Amino acid sequence: MSTQTIAKDLDVYAIRQQFPVLKRQVKGRPLVYFDNAATSQKPQVVLDALMDYYTTMNANVHRGIHTLAEEATAAFEATRDAAHQFINASSREEVIFTRGTTEGINLVAYTWGRQNIKAGDEIIISEMEHHSNIVPWQILCEEKGAVLKMIPINGEGELQMDAFKKLLGPKTKLVSIVHVSNALGTVNPVEEIIELAHKAGALVLVDGAQSSVHLDIDVQAMDCDFFAFSSHKVYGPTGIGILYGKKEILEAMPPFQGGGEMIKEVTLEKTTYADLPYKFEAGTPNIADAVAFKAAIEFVNGIGKDKIRKHENDLLAYATGQLEQIPGLRVIGKAVNKVSVLSFVVNKAHPQDIGILLDNRGIAVRTGHHCAQPLMTCFGIPGTIRASFAVYNTKEEVDELVTGLQKALKMLL
Amino acid sequence: MKSIQEIEQEIVEEFSLFDSWDDKYEYIIDLGKRLPGLEAEHKKDENRVRGCQSTVWLVAEYKDGKVYFKADSDAVIVKGLISMLIRVLTGHTPDEIINAKLGFIQEIGMTTHLAQTRSNGLLSMVKQMKNYALAFKVKSEISHG
Numbered sequence: 001m002s003t004q005t006i007a008k009d010l011d012v013y014a015i016r017q018q019f020p021v022l023k024r025q026v027k028g029r030p031l032v033y034f035d036n037a038a039t040s041q042k043p044q045v046v047l048d049a050l051m052d053y054y055t056t057m058n059a060n061v062h063r064g065i066h067t068l069a070e071e072a073t074a075a076f077e078a079t080r081d082a083a084h085q086f087i088n089a090s091s092r093e094e095v096i097f098t099r100g101t102t103e104g105i106n107l108v109a110y111t112w113g114r115q116n117i118k119a120g121d122e123i124i125i126s127e128m129e130h131h132s133n134i135v136p137w138q139i140l141c142e143e144k145g146a147v148l149k150m151i152p153i154n155g156e157g158e159l160q161m162d163a164f165k166k167l168l169g170p171k172t173k174l175v176s177i178v179h180v181s182n183a184l185g186t187v188n189p190v191e192e193i194i195e196l197a198h199k200a201g202a203l204v205l206v207d208g209a210q211s212s213v214h215l216d217i218d219v220q221a222m223d224c225d226f227f228a229f230s231s232h233k234v235y236g237p238t239g240i241g242i243l244y245g246k247k248e249i250l251e252a253m254p255p256f257q258g259g260g261e262m263i264k265e266v267t268l269e270k271t272t273y274a275d276l277p278y279k280f281e282a283g284t285p286n287i288a289d290a291v292a293f294k295a296a297i298e299f300v301n302g303i304g305k306d307k308i309r310k311h312e313n314d315l316l317a318y319a320t321g322q323l324e325q326i327p328g329l330r331v332i333g334k335a336v337n338k339v340s341v342l343s344f345v346v347n348k349a350h351p352q353d354i355g356i357l358l359d360n361r362g363i364a365v366r367t368g369h370h371c372a373q374p375l376m377t378c379f380g381i382p383g384t385i386r387a388s389f390a391v392y393n394t395k396e397e398v399d400e401l402v403t404g405l406q407k408a409l410k411m412l413l
Numbered sequence: 414m415k416s417i418q419e420i421e422q423e424i425v426e427e428f429s430l431f432d433s434w435d436d437k438y439e440y441i442i443d444l445g446k447r448l449p450g451l452e453a454e455h456k457k458d459e460n461r462v463r464g465c466q467s468t469v470w471l472v473a474e475y476k477d478g479k480v481y482f483k484a485d486s487d488a489v490i491v492k493g494l495i496s497m498l499i500r501v502l503t504g505h506t507p508d509e510i511i512n513a514k515l516g517f518i519q520e521i522g523m524t525t526h527l528a529q530t531r532s533n534g535l536l537s538m539v540k541q542m543k544n545y546a547l548a549f550k551v552k553s554e555i556s557h558g
Contacts, residue, residue, distance in 0.1 A: 329497075352488045355466075356438070357490075367466060382468070383466060410491060412442060
């Protein structure tokens with residue numbers, strides 16, 4: 001192996017050193033954290049940024065003229081710029097701070113949706129959506145008398161594109177689709193979906209909660225109309241996220257919530273709203289977490305998503321190979337194009353029992369329906385065991401999972 | 414017949430013999446496997462206890478002033494936990510069941526060891542058992558005027 005190859009590889013052990021929580025013990029054993037699709041752990045730079053914000057510049061943003069307020073505003077807006085680059089939006093006005101993906105989707109449902117969806121209109125989602133990309137549309141459809149349709153999936157956990165083409169029609173106003181499935185890891189062909197939807201005259205929202213940490217996101221190349229994601233799945237703090245929307249669409253949308261920050265002028269008779277992006281950011285935002293989110297974006301950019309992806313894909317392939325040797329184990333979701341997520345069931349063993357026994361060995365996996373009950377119904381199972389990988393996971397940890405699983409099954413069966 | 418507290422104490426003493434959580438889980442799993450399941454006719458929605466991830470069915474019978482429980486689950490660890498609850502509570506009067514403190518759950522470490530979301534399943538089971546006892550008590554008071 002040449003030195004050049006070594007230099008190009010990701011040094012997972014050095015990266016692990018940057019995550020303090022990975023040093024802790026759980027049930028007397030070193031923590032193995034495989035619940036990254038739920039939330040990722042935070043590197044020291046993110047923790048430092050949080051601490052630094054509160055210790056050196058805490059102030060409210062956009063309003064004060066004093067030094068701290070200016071510094072806090074600059075730090076807050078610097079994250080908007082970083083997020084703007086991170087998803088390659090065409091302008092910073094298109095980057096709106098939210099609490100996370102769920103709020104981003106709800107924002108679109110409550111503003112654009114209420115303004116544009118009428119009785120008889122159709123909204124298309126898929127069978128692999130997270131509840132956060134189902135329920136807001138159900139509420140909207142119920143309110144407006146609109147119809148919610150679902151793109152079916154095949155046995156491998158991929159969208160049936162032919163069925164999607166048939167669902168699309170003149171009544172379709174919106175397609176809201178997950179980029180990467182949280183329960184299966186399937187990467188959906190969003191570019192193709194967007195092109196087809198646009199031809200049919202519909203807008204497209206992409207739920208990027210899972211994809212934003214693994215895939216290169218270019219909202220302009222993708223040509224999506226909305227893209228929502230969360231900081232906490234990208235090694236950043238919880239409680240902050242981004243909604244991207246095309247400028248002309250955002251400008252035509254009514255505000256989401258009323259309050260401070262989002263106004264231009266208020267009289268008792270009438271209020272004029274602030275320009276983008278502030279029109280959608282009522283009230284004091286989650287400043288500290290927004291500021292620290294920039295450190296998370298820089299952390300990811302510093303390593304490079306291509307290297308992270310290769311590392312995670314190697315782990316996924318290794319783990320899949322190892323787990324498939326366990327008798328009675330069935331991998332759920334075998335899409336050709338998938339990232340990071342390994343969902344499985346084992347004959348006669350309940351996922352909850354396996355989850356409890358793995359936890360007893362310090363291994364954190366997710367068990368259950370993963371907030372995607374319609375998807376579990378498609379596969380005819382109550383839930384799965386899900387291991388999801390991040391930049392700091394190792395093959396040794398996968399070996400721990402395999403050993404832990406074998407021991408659990410020996411106890412259970 | 415032993416009191417609820419005496420049975421709780423027995424379980425606490427049994428658990429004190431285990432060196433590791435592996436041993437405790439082995440024991441709970443064994444209890445789960447040995448608990449006779451419910452007949453299919455009882456596994457209906459109205460007998461379901463809403464827990465977290467696994468499905469639990471619970472039925473109760475009132476005979477000669479005492480309450481008798483039967484339960485089942487599709488997850489074996491939960492079934493083992495139910496088996497312990499049944500061992501403690503079954504065959505007692507509604508009042509005894511309603512007033513049971515069930516400190517053994519905490520003493521054997523189950524509330525701290527199982528994440529809150531899962532202990533909630535355990536707590537909703539206890540609540541459901543006490544609800545049955547309360548319902549039987551009210552019913553018998555009404556019928557006895």
